Amino acid sequence: MALDDEFLKQIIETFRAELEEQTQAITDGLLEIEHLSQQGQDSGESMVRVFRAAHNIKGSARGIGVVDVGEIAHHLESLFLAIQKKLVVCTPEVVNLCLEAVDRMREAMQFFIKEKPVDFDLEGLLAELEKRASSGKVADANSETPEAEPAEIKTATEEIIIEEKPQEEEITIVETPLPKVEKTTAALAEKPAETEVIVQETLLKKVKPEEKAPRPESAPAVGGAEMAKSSEYETIRVSLYNLDRVSAYMEEMQINKIAIDDHYEELVKLNSKTKQFSQTWKKNVSDLKSFYDKEIGENIQKLYDSNAERLNDITATINKMHKTMNAHINELTVLSNALQEEVRVLRLIPVSTLLRNLPRTVRDVANNLGKQVTVNIKDNDAKIDKIVLEGIKDPITHLLRNAIDHGLESPEQRKAKGKPEVGHISIDVKEEGNQVVFIISDDGAGIDVEKIADTALKKNIVSKSELESMNDEEIMELIFRSGFSTKENVTDISGRGVGMDVVKSNLTNLRGHVNISTELGKGTTFYLRVPLTLATERGLIVSSSGQLFVITTSSVGRVLLLNKHDIIEVEKSQAILLDNHPVSLCSLADILNFEAKKNAKADKLPVVVIRKGQKLAAVLVDEIIGEREIVIKPLQAPLINVPCVAGATLSGSGEIIIVLNITDLIDKALHSRKNIVINNNKTEQVTNNKPYLLVVDDSPTTRAFSKNVLTNRGYRVAVASDGKEAWERLKNEKFSLVVTDVEMPNMNGFELTERIKKSDSLGKLPVIIVTSLGSEEHRKHGESVGADAYIVKSQFESGELERLVTQLL
Amino acid sequence: MQCAADFVPDDKKSEQILRKRAELLAKQETEKIEKLDGVTFVRFRLGPHEIYGIPYSFIKEIMGHVPLTKLPSVADFMSGIINRRGALLAVLDLKKFFSFASTEYEKNSYILVVKNGGITIGILADGIEGSDTYDPAILDAPLPSLDAIKPEYLLGLHKGVTSIINIEAIMSDPRFLQMMK
Numbered sequence: 001m002a003l004d005d006e007f008l009k010q011i012i013e014t015f016r017a018e019l020e021e022q023t024q025a026i027t028d029g030l031l032e033i034e035h036l037s038q039q040g041q042d043s044g045e046s047m048v049r050v051f052r053a054a055h056n057i058k059g060s061a062r063g064i065g066v067v068d069v070g071e072i073a074h075h076l077e078s079l080f081l082a083i084q085k086k087l088v089v090c091t092p093e094v095v096n097l098c099l100e101a102v103d104r105m106r107e108a109m110q111f112f113i114k115e116k117p118v119d120f121d122l123e124g125l126l127a128e129l130e131k132r133a134s135s136g137k138v139a140d141a142n143s144e145t146p147e148a149e150p151a152e153i154k155t156a157t158e159e160i161i162i163e164e165k166p167q168e169e170e171i172t173i174v175e176t177p178l179p180k181v182e183k184t185t186a187a188l189a190e191k192p193a194e195t196e197v198i199v200q201e202t203l204l205k206k207v208k209p210e211e212k213a214p215r216p217e218s219a220p221a222v223g224g225a226e227m228a229k230s231s232e233y234e235t236i237r238v239s240l241y242n243l244d245r246v247s248a249y250m251e252e253m254q255i256n257k258i259a260i261d262d263h264y265e266e267l268v269k270l271n272s273k274t275k276q277f278s279q280t281w282k283k284n285v286s287d288l289k290s291f292y293d294k295e296i297g298e299n300i301q302k303l304y305d306s307n308a309e310r311l312n313d314i315t316a317t318i319n320k321m322h323k324t325m326n327a328h329i330n331e332l333t334v335l336s337n338a339l340q341e342e343v344r345v346l347r348l349i350p351v352s353t354l355l356r357n358l359p360r361t362v363r364d365v366a367n368n369l370g371k372q373v374t375v376n377i378k379d380n381d382a383k384i385d386k387i388v389l390e391g392i393k394d395p396i397t398h399l400l401r402n403a404i405d406h407g408l409e410s411p412e413q414r415k416a417k418g419k420p421e422v423g424h425i426s427i428d429v430k431e432e433g434n435q436v437v438f439i440i441s442d443d444g445a446g447i448d449v450e451k452i453a454d455t456a457l458k459k460n461i462v463s464k465s466e467l468e469s470m471n472d473e474e475i476m477e478l479i480f481r482s483g484f485s486t487k488e489n490v491t492d493i494s495g496r497g498v499g500m501d502v503v504k505s506n507l508t509n510l511r512g513h514v515n516i517s518t519e520l521g522k523g524t525t526f527y528l529r530v531p532l533t534l535a536t537e538r539g540l541i542v543s544s545s546g547q548l549f550v551i552t553t554s555s556v557g558r559v560l561l562l563n564k565h566d567i568i569e570v571e572k573s574q575a576i577l578l579d580n581h582p583v584s585l586c587s588l589a590d591i592l593n594f595e596a597k598k599n600a601k602a603d604k605l606p607v608v609v610i611r612k613g614q615k616l617a618a619v620l621v622d623e624i625i626g627e628r629e630i631v632i633k634p635l636q637a638p639l640i641n642v643p644c645v646a647g648a649t650l651s652g653s654g655e656i657i658i659v660l661n662i663t664d665l666i667d668k669a670l671h672s673r674k675n676i677v678i679n680n681n682k683t684e685q686v687t688n689n690k691p692y693l694l695v696v697d698d699s700p701t702t703r704a705f706s707k708n709v710l711t712n713r714g715y716r717v718a719v720a721s722d723g724k725e726a727w728e729r730l731k732n733e734k735f736s737l738v739v740t741d742v743e744m745p746n747m748n749g750f751e752l753t754e755r756i757k758k759s760d761s762l763g764k765l766p767v768i769i770v771t772s773l774g775s776e777e778h779r780k781h782g783e784s785v786g787a788d789a790y791i792v793k794s795q796f797e798s799g800e801l802e803r804l805v806t807q808l809l
Numbered sequence: 810m811q812c813a814a815d816f817v818p819d820d821k822k823s824e825q826i827l828r829k830r831a832e833l834l835a836k837q838e839t840e841k842i843e844k845l846d847g848v849t850f851v852r853f854r855l856g857p858h859e860i861y862g863i864p865y866s867f868i869k870e871i872m873g874h875v876p877l878t879k880l881p882s883v884a885d886f887m888s889g890i891i892n893r894r895g896a897l898l899a900v901l902d903l904k905k906f907f908s909f910a911s912t913e914y915e916k917n918s919y920i921l922v923v924k925n926g927g928i929t930i931g932i933l934a935d936g937i938e939g940s941d942t943y944d945p946a947i948l949d950a951p952l953p954s955l956d957a958i959k960p961e962y963l964l965g966l967h968k969g970v971t972s973i974i975n976i977e978a979i980m981s982d983p984r985f986l987q988m989m990k
Contacts, residue, residue, distance in 0.1 A: 643881065647897075
């Protein structure tokens with residue numbers, strides 16, 4: 001009975017798609033009805049449409065046995081009928097209830113697929129719907145439920161037939177579709193083949209123009225436009241599996257094409273080599289001839305002539321091959337690129353599939369917040385990869401919620417500012433080359449840069465000095481940092497503090513980015529840029545431990561060639577300074593636990609700064625080879641979860657290049673304790689000229705701060721976290737000065753100073769005592785143990801520390 | 810235009826009949842071979858002398874030497890991955906898996922491509938020694954001393970020389986399954 005199961009699955013899938021379409025139609029219709037009735041206009045036509053949609057759902061749902069959906073649809077239908085007959089007024093509450101019912105139908109469908117009972121209060125919902133529907137009955141005794149009146153069934157059984165011309169919708173009356181669907185189920189049990197034919201017939205009916213019945217009434221084009229559009233082109237359904245296969249073969253072909261390109265390059269070289277050889281050959285023969293007298297010369301000429309002829313032949317053949325191959329390769333390049341483009345476009349789906357849900361979201365959020373919002377969406381028929389579209393859904397929804405919640409002012413505020421009370425949000429989608437831009441604008445209050453700066457400072461997202469060096473644009477970017485949320489009272493709509501940073505990281509995952517432009521009092525615009533597709537990526541190829549690796553270009557922050565003295569030590573591990581911020585440095589070989597290649601010549605250290613979200617790490621490699629387009633292949637079972645490996649790509653010659661997993665790589669780099677061993681005396685000599693200072697402090701912040709200040713001054717700086725550790729270091733290394741805190745575990749600053757001053761070898765070493773305690777008693781204690789200078793932490797920023805160090809050295 | 814697909818019957822009934830017929834044909838064939846001739850297997854060599862066998866029903870292909878790409882942080886018996894016609898194939902080092910004393914391979918090693926339960930892997934071999942057939946009923950019990958290979962990894966000993974490898978046992982070994990978590 002496997003076939004029957006398969007068939008059932010198919011018909012359920014068909015119904016699921018239909019439910020999706022019809023519930024969307026109801027949602028669109030309801031929003032329109034609400035809008036029209038707010039403006040006091042007649043919404044009769046939209047009403048007819050939502051009623052019909054509910055009826056269709058009811059029929060199909062009952063037909064295939066999705067009872068819960070059928071029940072909800074039935075009650076919705078009754079309610080719509082009551083509204084249509086003007087027995088019930090379509091208030092926002094009623095619309096809310098209907099929208100809830102729509103959501104519940106979708107949920108119930110999910111439960112049906114999972115073969116589980118629904119987890120919401122179905123009875124309650126049905127009762128609520130019934131109560132609403134019957135609330136008008138008392139007023140009009142003549143009204144009846146649609147089930148009771150045959151005439152009503154007739155209007156209810158209208159089916160939409162789409163004409164070829166878009167923007168137009170026709171309605172025809174099909175005799176009795178309801179019993180037919182029931183027949184379908186009856187037949188389903190016995191003759192699957194037959195039922196399929198019936199279903200196909202009904203499906204076909206929707207697109208076959210010949211079967212058009214005379215139109216009994218002409219419905220307005222509004223809601224039907226979307227459905228009509230789908231028939232603009234003749235389409236067939238292709239399974240995703242087939243599409244994937246086509247893409248896979250396309251990739252294989254591309255790889256072979258790259259290999260052919262490589263071979264062709266060889267041929268080009270061979271061509272020029274043979275040409276050169278042929279020329280030198282001729283020259284050599286004539287030179288040789290000149291060494292001998294005429295007779296021998298003639299014989300030599302004869303001897304070599306046949307060879308020369310053959311050589312000419314070979315050269316000519318190679319040349320011809322080169323030329324014709326050139327033409328074919330060019331052709332192949334054009335064709336395969338075009339084919340790849342076509343294959344890529346095959347997977348794209350219209351962005352309208354995402355955007356059509358947004359008016360509903362906007363309405364719900366606005367209602368919740370007591371704001372009035374109109375939304376205007378222009379999708380410009382843009383198409384995009386399904387994965388990208390799915391990934392951008394949450395960011396867009398979040399930005400919309402944000403715009404309504406934080407962006408748009410309350411009606412009173414707007415009135416006071418002389419703006420229309422109803423706020424406006426527009427969503428514009430544009431294709432720009434290989435990218436799609438979603439432009440989301442509101443006409444709200446705009447973002448106050450100073451407020452952003454204040455909040456960021458308050459929440460310790462930036463330091464004051466950092467803030468001072470930032471321009472407005474950079475400050476604006478702060479709202480994407482995690483832990484940022486401007487509105488004082490956090491609402492459940494937006495502002496949960498996980499908003500904007502998620503928007504940013506989602507976009508980064510999609511290899512896209514987000515920009516803001518805002519004008520105070522006028523509004524804010526967000527630009528979300530995403531690539532059309534994620535099928536191919538660009539990757540940076542590096543070598544390490546004699547093997548090649550790819551780092552996806554989107555995660556490369558910077559590529560640097562460092563000198564050895566650029567490596568600093570922070571918290572006992574190595575780092576480099578990037579825009580004055582320390583970034584952990586680790587070699588790729590260490591991260592991957594591969595044996596590092598002994599590279600003697602390494603004068604400059606090639607370093608790739610990788611990033612994932614806010615996290616940065618610097619990775620030392622042996623060589624940076626270059627950048628190219630890559631197609632990532634996933635690893636196959638049993639090697640499913642290999643740390644640090646995202647997959648692999650094949651080079652033109654079929655060689656495997658491992659694509660690194662950036663998340664793992666950064667995690668490992670940040671936790672690595674292995675330091676890079678640089679075995680070069682030269683650097684020692686260079687750095688030895690600089691005074692070597694030891695900073696001792698148990699607070700990592702103070703340590704990093706002091707270190708930063710002193711490193712910037714050109715000193716080499718080592719750190720220790722307490723007196724004991726410092727003492728150990730002092731015994732093994734030669735320092736020029738010690739800066740120590742007082743309060744520390746194991747051995748405090750006074751003890752350390754005392755030990756130093758009492759030691760024979762270290763007695764002359766200058767010691768500066770730093771403390772947050774600025775009391776006279778401490779100063780005296782410091783002096784008594786022999787400290788050379790005493791500084792209070794609050795004096796740090798004034799440059800006092802640097803001054804003292806310079807003075808003492 | 811007509812194409813080959815047009816001749817394929819598209820009604821469900823014919824399809825079912827054809828499928829059944831195909832299944833029947835496929836079944837009889839294998840059963841016959843097993844009954845009449847026993848199990849054919851490929852003989853291959855690990856190290857200078859030891860001969861092993863894997864039944865042909867698991868073997869997809871025998872490949873000559875292909876450069877291996879090492880992977881970071883994987884079990885030591887996974888020697889790496891190779892490019893098998895565009896797909897990435899994991900290669901198993903049986904010497905390491907069985908904990909042999911010497912785990913060096915000869916220069917011109919081979920890779921046996923083995924498939925079991927939807928998973929395809931490569932197995933390194935020093936040499937291919939030909940084919941043979943064993944009768945599952947009369948395989949000798951594996952020698953207990955044999956380079957300390959656990960007996961569950963072997964189906965038995967053929968003619969006292971060839972150890973027939975139990976691919977299913979290897980590919981359901983905890984160490985092997987660990988990688989798929």
